[in-house]
Amino acid sequence: EIWSWFESHKRTLPWRDLPDTDLTGRAYKTLVSEIMLQQTQVPRVIITFKNFLERFPTLRDLAGASNKEVLMAWRGMGYNSRALRLRDAARKVVGISSGSLTRLLVNSYAETRVNELTNQRVMFPTSMDDLTSIPGIGPYTAAAIRNFAFGLPTPCIDTNIRRILHRTFVGPENPDGTWEKDDQYLLEIASEVVEEALRQKGKRSNRSKQGKRGSSVSSFPSFTLFASEWHAALMDFGSLVQTKRNPKWDICPLTREGIMKTTRKNYELRITNYGKKARTQSLKKREPGRAVGSVFIPNRIFRGRVIEALRDAPKGLTLHDIGAQIAIDWDSDEHHDWLSGILAQLVKETMLGCRKGRYVLG
Incomplete structure (x- = not known):
């Protein structure tokens, strides 16, 4: 039933139906799309995916990128730490030889694919163990790469x-x-x-x-x-x-x-x-943040605003300048320590640098 339905309802997406002549390229594009799709809706990913690959067309291009270059290319996606994890994964992959092919399912199709891939030079890990050893690639992403890039049947859960x-x-x-x-x-x-x-x-x-x-x-x-x-x-x-x-x-x-x-x-x-229970749970598990007027805004939203503000400030911004841009109720005395903590964490995560009191990307 699913096969029949799919024949007439398949979505056309830029990370699908990639040329099979370059399996390393297929794996790279699958990795990029999967990381982007983790916390972002498909319509937004479609736009950023195209622009990102124009900026970093190959695995090695991304591996050689600086924090600032990657964060600039990630514009509009949110959850910016994903961009650095993706770049770090690319660097790890570049340093790994082609992995061994795990026979996860024993059937004629899997055996055929294993034999084909063994005869090709695939500069990308292909086994679940090798893939999941890369920081930022969990079991689902690893299985997705095997399925979508290499055609190796691998059960997965999203x-x-x-x-x-x-x-x-x-x-x-x-x-x-x-x-x-x-x-x-x-x-x-x-x-x-x-x-x-x-x-x-x-x-x-x-x-x-x-x-x-x-x-x-x-x-x-x-x-x-x-x-x-x-x-x-x-x-x-x-x-x-x-x-x-x-x-x-x-x-x-x-x-x-x-x-x-x-x-x-x-x-x-x-x-x-x-709906009622979900709202009750959300109040119990409220993430760090603060109220702006009558609206509670999580710190992750402010983190994204900080990165966005600095994308348009090549010479950097002071703490006060950032606060004035990201919070409509900004008060230097009341909110200084709160914003200082957010900025310090972003510096620790290497998304920001601080030079002479001015914060910059990367």
């Missing part, structure tokens, strides 16, 4: 995949938005699902290639995107149909065919009090 698997095989989320089963449980399901999905895709592909005399094609093509396409299909399905709130039950093929355990009825019963 927010969309978690939602689809849990709603299909377990049931709806809890009223507070948490899940009954953890990611390790869902990862085992994902492993079985991806293997079955690729088996079905292989059958569909072979049927389409049958000759006039009906002889089937038994081997996979030298380079296919089955693993990449499957995970893209899940992500699109979670983004467009089985959404976090207000799932589109009327057009969901899994609901129509009775495959999904979650239904409109049990979902709506389960999440009736979601």
Whole structure:
């Protein structure tokens, strides 16, 4: 059902369907897109992704970039520490030889891909162990690189995949938005699902290639995107149909065919009090920040404003200048220590430098 849905609803995104002639380039662009997508919506990432790659077209270009250059290119994305982690990951990758290929799934498709990649010069780690040894690359990002860049079937869990698997095989989320089963449980399901999905895709592909005399094609093509396409299909399905709130039950093929355990009825019963409980939890877990008038603003917002202000100040700004730009209620006496703490942390994280009382990027 997912394959059929994906054929007519696939999203066109700049980090998909990349040329297969340069696997190192595919891996680099996949890494960039995954880091950008961690905490930023797709429409904004599309714009920044294009501009970022124009500025740093290759892995080595990014690895050689300064903090300031990377932060300037990250403009408009927020969560600026991601930019430095991405650059640091690029530097680490440049220093690593091609990793060993882990046979995560034992099937003809995986074996074919392993053999192909072994014969190519891929200047990028390919095993889960090598990938996750790089700071900033966790299990999901590592699996995404294997799937999208190298076509190596690797089960993974992101927010969309978690939602689809849990709603299909377990049931709806809890009223507070948490899940009954953890990611390790869902990862085992994902492993079985991806293997079955690729088996079905292989059958569909072979049927389409049958000759006039009906002889089937038994081997996979030298380079296919089955693993990449499957995970893209899940992500699109979670983004467009089985959404976090207000799932589109009327057009969901899994609901129509009775495959999904979650239904409109049990979902709506389960999440009736979601909004109230979510608001209560958010107050209990409020992050550091301060009130500006009647509105509470987290420090992470002010951190982003600091970086943004300094992007337009090549000669740097004083603490007072920064405060006046980022806070409409700025008071030098009342807010000095608060802003000084934020700036000191940004300097510690090497996003800022301080020279003669003036703060600059990098």
